Amino acid sequence: MMSGILGNALSGLRTTQTLLDTISRNVANAQTEGYTRKVQHAVTNGVTGGAAATAVLRAADESVLADLRRSTGAAAYSAVLAEGLSALDRLSGDPGQGMSLSARLAALGSAFQQASADSTQPAAMREVVRAAEDLTRTLNTMSHGARRLADEARDAIGGEVAVANALLEQIAGLNARIAKADALSGDATDLRDQRDRLTRQLSGLMDVRGFEDGRGVLHVYSADNKLLATERARALEADGSGGLSVNGETVRNIGGSLGAHQQIAEVVVPRLLAQLDAVAGRLTEEFASAAGPGLGVMLFTDGGGAYDPAGVPGEAGFAGRIAVNPDFVADPDLVRNGPPGTNDFLAAARDVFLDTTLTFGAPGLPGPASLEAAAVEISARIAGDAVAARSMTAEHMATRDYLMRTAAESGGVNLDDELARMVVLQNAYAASARMLQAYQSMVDELLSLTR
Amino acid sequence: MPVVNGYTQNLLLRDATAQIQQRLATPQRQMASGQKGEQFGEYGAPDTRRILSLQAETARVEAFGRTVAILQSRAQRTDLALNRIVDLATDVRDVTLSVRSGAARADLLRGQAANALKAVLGEMSAEVAGHYVLSGVSGGMAPTPGFDAVAAAIVGSGYLDDPTAPPPGHPPLAADDHLGAAAAIFDVLPPDPSLWYQGDPTAAGSVMIGDGRRMEPAVNAADPAIRTVLSGLAAIAYTDPANFATDQDYVAFLEAAGMRIADGFQGMHALVARNGLQQQMLAAEREAQTGLEVLLSSDLGGVVDADYAEIAMQVQSLQTQLEASYRLTAELRRLSLTHFL
Numbered sequence: 001m002m003s004g005i006l007g008n009a010l011s012g013l014r015t016t017q018t019l020l021d022t023i024s025r026n027v028a029n030a031q032t033e034g035y036t037r038k039v040q041h042a043v044t045n046g047v048t049g050g051a052a053a054t055a056v057l058r059a060a061d062e063s064v065l066a067d068l069r070r071s072t073g074a075a076a077y078s079a080v081l082a083e084g085l086s087a088l089d090r091l092s093g094d095p096g097q098g099m100s101l102s103a104r105l106a107a108l109g110s111a112f113q114q115a116s117a118d119s120t121q122p123a124a125m126r127e128v129v130r131a132a133e134d135l136t137r138t139l140n141t142m143s144h145g146a147r148r149l150a151d152e153a154r155d156a157i158g159g160e161v162a163v164a165n166a167l168l169e170q171i172a173g174l175n176a177r178i179a180k181a182d183a184l185s186g187d188a189t190d191l192r193d194q195r196d197r198l199t200r201q202l203s204g205l206m207d208v209r210g211f212e213d214g215r216g217v218l219h220v221y222s223a224d225n226k227l228l229a230t231e232r233a234r235a236l237e238a239d240g241s242g243g244l245s246v247n248g249e250t251v252r253n254i255g256g257s258l259g260a261h262q263q264i265a266e267v268v269v270p271r272l273l274a275q276l277d278a279v280a281g282r283l284t285e286e287f288a289s290a291a292g293p294g295l296g297v298m299l300f301t302d303g304g305g306a307y308d309p310a311g312v313p314g315e316a317g318f319a320g321r322i323a324v325n326p327d328f329v330a331d332p333d334l335v336r337n338g339p340p341g342t343n344d345f346l347a348a349a350r351d352v353f354l355d356t357t358l359t360f361g362a363p364g365l366p367g368p369a370s371l372e373a374a375a376v377e378i379s380a381r382i383a384g385d386a387v388a389a390r391s392m393t394a395e396h397m398a399t400r401d402y403l404m405r406t407a408a409e410s411g412g413v414n415l416d417d418e419l420a421r422m423v424v425l426q427n428a429y430a431a432s433a434r435m436l437q438a439y440q441s442m443v444d445e446l447l448s449l450t451r
Numbered sequence: 452m453p454v455v456n457g458y459t460q461n462l463l464l465r466d467a468t469a470q471i472q473q474r475l476a477t478p479q480r481q482m483a484s485g486q487k488g489e490q491f492g493e494y495g496a497p498d499t500r501r502i503l504s505l506q507a508e509t510a511r512v513e514a515f516g517r518t519v520a521i522l523q524s525r526a527q528r529t530d531l532a533l534n535r536i537v538d539l540a541t542d543v544r545d546v547t548l549s550v551r552s553g554a555a556r557a558d559l560l561r562g563q564a565a566n567a568l569k570a571v572l573g574e575m576s577a578e579v580a581g582h583y584v585l586s587g588v589s590g591g592m593a594p595t596p597g598f599d600a601v602a603a604a605i606v607g608s609g610y611l612d613d614p615t616a617p618p619p620g621h622p623p624l625a626a627d628d629h630l631g632a633a634a635a636i637f638d639v640l641p642p643d644p645s646l647w648y649q650g651d652p653t654a655a656g657s658v659m660i661g662d663g664r665r666m667e668p669a670v671n672a673a674d675p676a677i678r679t680v681l682s683g684l685a686a687i688a689y690t691d692p693a694n695f696a697t698d699q700d701y702v703a704f705l706e707a708a709g710m711r712i713a714d715g716f717q718g719m720h721a722l723v724a725r726n727g728l729q730q731q732m733l734a735a736e737r738e739a740q741t742g743l744e745v746l747l748s749s750d751l752g753g754v755v756d757a758d759y760a761e762i763a764m765q766v767q768s769l770q771t772q773l774e775a776s777y778r779l780t781a782e783l784r785r786l787s788l789t790h791f792l
Contacts, residue, residue, distance in 0.1 A: 089492035095499075096486045096755055098506050106507035110514030117518035117658045120582045350659060376503040384496025404463060 004049065005439050011050030012432030015042045016425050018053040023422050026413045034197030036060045036411035038189055042428075058189045060411040065196060068403040069203035073256040075396035076204040080260035081268075082389035084149060088272060089386045091145045092379040101142065101279070102375035104135040109353030109372070115335060116346040125332040132299060132324045139280050143273060143320035150269040153261040154242055160205050160258050161238045167202045168220065168233035171195055175217045176231045182216040192216075206244075207255025222246070223253040242266040268385070271364060275378050276319035278362035281307075283371055284322065286358070290348035299335075299349070301325050464783065468776040475769045481757040482766075498754050505751040512747065515661050516740045519733050521580065522658060522666065526730045529584040529670055532574040533723045539567040539574075540680045540712045540719075547687065547709030550702055557692045557701070564687035569598040571681060572647070575672055586668030587650040594672035595647045602689070604646040610636055611690050629694065630707050633686030637678045647681065648673050660736055669726040676718020683712035 022040040029035040037059040045052050093099035098107075111131040115124040174195040181188035195218060202208055207223035220229040226246050228234055237245050242265035244251040244258065254262055284300040284307045301307055303321040328334050336346065357368040364381055365374045481487060491499040543564050550556060576593045577584050585594055595601060610617055614624035614632040624631045636646055650672055657665045686708045695701040 086490065086492055089490045092491050094486075094489055095491055095494060095502050096484070098510070100491075100503055100506070102503045103506050103510065106510035110510050113511075113514040113659065114517055118521050118580065118582055121580060347659075354662070372507050376500055376507070379491055379503055380496045380499040383491035383494060383499035386490070386492030387495040390492070401463065401466065408463070 005435065005442075007048060008050045009432050009435035009439060011045065011048070011052065012435065013429060015051040015053045016429040016432060020422065020425050020429070022053075022056060023418050023425065026418050027415060027422075030413040030415060030418075034193050034200075035413070036189075036193050036196075037413045055185075056187050056189050058192060058411070060192075060196070061407065064403060064407050064410060065200075066209070068400065068407055069200055069208065071396060071400040071403050072200055073203045073207040075393065075400045076257040077207075077255055077260045078389055078393040078396050080257045081263055082386060082393045084153065084260065084264040084268065085382060085386035085389050087149050088146060088268070088382050089379075091142045092382065099138070100375070100379050101135075101138055101276075102372050102379065104131070104138045105283075105353065105372050105375050107131045108135050109350065112346060112350040112353065116350050119336050119346060122333065125335040128335045129324060129328050129332045133329070135283075136300065136322050136324055139276060139319045139322050143276050143317065146269045146272050146276070147320065150265045153265040153269075154238075154240065157238050157242060157244070157258055157261045157265070158240075160261070161236050161244065164202060164205045164258070165233070165235050167198050167205075168229045168236070171198050171202070171218065171220060172229045172231055172233040174198070175229070178216040178218075179231065188216060203256065205256045206251075206258045207253065222251050223255050224251060226251055271362075272378065272382065273317070273319065274362040275360075275365055275374075275381075277317065278360040278365060279371060279374050279378070280319040280322045282358055282360055282374075283352075284318075286352040286355070286371075287349065290345060290352055299325055299328055464776065464780055468773070468780060471769055471773045471776055475766065475773060478762040478765045478769070481762050482759070485757055486755050487757050494754070502751065502754050505747055505754070509744065509747045509751065511662070512740050512743050515659070516737065516744065518658060519660050519737045519740065521582070522660065523730065523733045523737065524579045525582065525584045526669065526726055526733060528577050528579045529726050530723065530730065532577045532584060533670065533719060533726060535574050536571045536677070536680060537716060537719050537723070539570050540684065540715065543567045543684060543687065544709045544712040544716075547705040547712075550705050560705070561688050564684050565602070565689075568601075568681065568684040568688055571684065572598045572601060575677070583672075585670050585672035587671040587673050592649045594650055596649060601647045601685075605633075605636055605685055605689050608636060608646075611686070612694060627695075627700070629690045629704055630682075630686050630711060633690070633708075634679075634682040634711070637682040637685065660733070661740070664736075666729065666732070669729040670722050674718065674722060676715050676722055679715030680712055680719065683708050683715065686711070 019040055019042055022038050026037055039057045039059050041054045042051050043054055044050075092101065093103075108128070108131040111124070111128040115121075115128050118124050174191050178188040178191045178195065180186075181191065199208065199210065199218070199220065202220070208220050208228065209223070210218050210220040212218050217230055219227065221227055226249060228236070228246060234246050236251070239245060242262045244254055244262070253259070280300075284298065284302075287299045288307070298307065301323050302318060303323055304326060307318070307322075335349075353371060356370045356373070358370060358374070359367040360369075360374050364377070366377050367374075369377075480489065488494055491502070494502060543560075546560060546563065550560065572595050575585060575595055576597075583594060587594070605611065610632045611629060614628050615626050617623055617632075617635070622635075624635065657667045660666050687705065690704065692698075692701045695704060
């Protein structure tokens with residue numbers, strides 16, 4: 001009986017000490033990023049009657065963490081997309097300044113209007129040439145700006161793929177260590193915290209999903225179910241044109257910031273460039289018609305040379321090359337009569353801007369419509385997409401914040417709770433110590449009786 | 452029980468503070484610029500379409516407005532020119548009709564007619580901002596080559612001295628038809644060599660003054676009324692009294708020339724009336740354009756311009772939230788373990 005009392009008191013002290021250690025660990029790591037509260041309980045040993053501490057568990061809600069990963073990916077996707085669209089939107093200029101593509105077209109139309117009403121004024125002819133140069137400059141700037149944004153997105157994909165591969169390597173390494181710790185009945189909770197933190201970082205780069213198998217290994221998959229990591233990582237590869245692959249297989253529905261960069265480089269910018277090229281091509285062709293067929297002299301040229309839509313498949317990149325005919329720049333009076341052989345060039349040129357029956361061979365542009373309506377649609381489409389992306393970002397951020405709060409409430413450290421438990425455990429520790437004192441007194445009493 | 456501390460909570464608080472600061476930047480920027488946004492993306496697709504369409508419409512209306520203003524100046528100058536031509540011709544006609552003895556005052560009368568012809572030709576070349584007010588000319592060429600050239604051509608043709616020996620391509624006239632000779636000279640039209648008119652009477656020269664609205668020129672330099680007046684003046688100025696058998700024949704010629712000038716007046720008055728009507732139409736167009744410009748500007752301002760009262764309320768609300776957030780952050784930073792023990 002005496003030895004039982006001693007054993008129970010000692011187990012109580014040891015158990016209390018272990019539980020206090022866990023609480024100390026929680027309190028000490030309350031401010032540590034990615035740390036989840038560790039939970040450990042005292043149980044009664046059914047055989048000896050002493051106390052024992054259970055294994056350390058993480059107070060993490062796995063379903064909330066999975067939702068948080070998805071939400072982090074969605075928020076990153078929309079934030080990067082919103083930033084890219086905002087950059088494209090800036091190419092349309094300040095709304096109050098009237099420097100957009102449609103405003104430039106309207107300005108050139110107005111300059112022709114002025115010139116046709118006052119054709120003897122050299123200043124009116126110079127104004128036409130100046131307005132035409134402003135228009136081509138705007139088209140060039142928008143085209144080059146959009147291309148630069150696509151290049152930046154491709155560069156970002158390269159950089160982020162390297163980061164994603166590093167994260168996958170670290171996750172694979174942690175998987176191995178967790179499996180080993182679990183096999184040896186060790187405490188792998190901190191390793192799991194670390195792995196969750198890395199997985200969440202990865203989910204900001206791309207949509208990932210996963211499950212933990214019986215050995216404690218997290219299997220990480222892409223959104224289209226391509227295995228990315230177990231105890232070994234599979235490297236993602238960027239193809240240089242915005243696409244991603246793993247083991248030679250293309251990854252689809254990438255999501256995250258990588259998906260947004262891909263969307264910008266492969267969808268948003270190419271669509272805008274096609275629209276700009278279509279407007280620039282239509283403008284040039286209409287002026288060629290205004291000047292009369294077969295004249296070989298036009299107001300707009302392809303980088304100084306003759307524009308030939310048939311010779312350039314898809315008119316690719318024409319908006320970046322369109323320029324005012326140097327002959328007109330050198331001699332603005334050419335505007336008055338148009339190229340040699342033309343009749344009433346000014347009136348015909350003015351009508352180009354009033355024609356509402358033009359067609360544009362690019363997706364997303366209205367037709368039949370005027371040049372100005374097409375330009376308005378280009379800017380409006382970007383603005384609408386930018387607003388939608390920002391709104392989507394706000395929604396995903398709100399969801400992410402809510403899930404972070406939920407995760408924090410279920411897995412975060414509450415110092416009040418921890419300190420209350422600490423007081424309880426201190427009392428339990430004191431009780432166990434008191435048992436040892438009582439045992440000591442009893443032993444002393446027995447020894448004194450035997451003397 | 453909600454968690455009130457820990458790393459994640461601090462992180463959330465920091466994010467919340469940053470978000471408020473970010474939201475506060477928008478109204479502050481709006482206050483500084485006076486616009487709701489600095490990018491079209493802050494307005495959305497429907498408003499962007501509206502802004503750009505309104506801006507383009509404004510540019511179009513302003514351009515038409517400038518055109519109408521130019522046309523108004525021209526019409527005003529045309530009115531002056533036409534009235535002056537009528538006044539000059541009236542003076543000459545009055546004199547010719549009051550002449551009873553032509554030979555006595557022939558030199559004086561011819562000089563007055565030549566001066567009037569010179570002034571009328573000058574008025575025909577009147578211009579506003581480098582643009583000739585009478586239509587039917589092109590390529591920056593004046594409607595007439597100038598008085599000296601016209602005078603030299605008339606005299607040099609010898610047609611007035613001997614109407615029966617016309618220049619090549621012109622029909623012979625009766626031996627005493629000196630008035631018909633002057634008229635024939637002024638009726639020479641392109642593509643034949645022209646003595647006084649250098650334009651193209653068939654050129655339309657209409658100008659667009661609004662969406663789908665064009666205005667035809669009111670007065671063409673080759674108008675028959677002007678020709679008639681010119682021929683009457685030229686006949687008096689350059690027909691030698693010595694070509695007539697008697698003084699009475701010369702007086703009869705002067706009367707006929709005066710009547711010819713008077714014939715031109717009816718057409719001239721019609722031109723003045725047509726020009727006046729065009730001035731009225733231009734004034735009405737300009738008034739409509741001004742009204743439209745105000746309306747467009749107001750519409751554009753309604754979409755683009757910031758509402759200061761709304762901004763002030765937003766700033767106040769966000770500043771309150773920001774202060775609360777700062778206070779909470781400060782409180783949390785001050786906490787230590789001892790606060791929980």
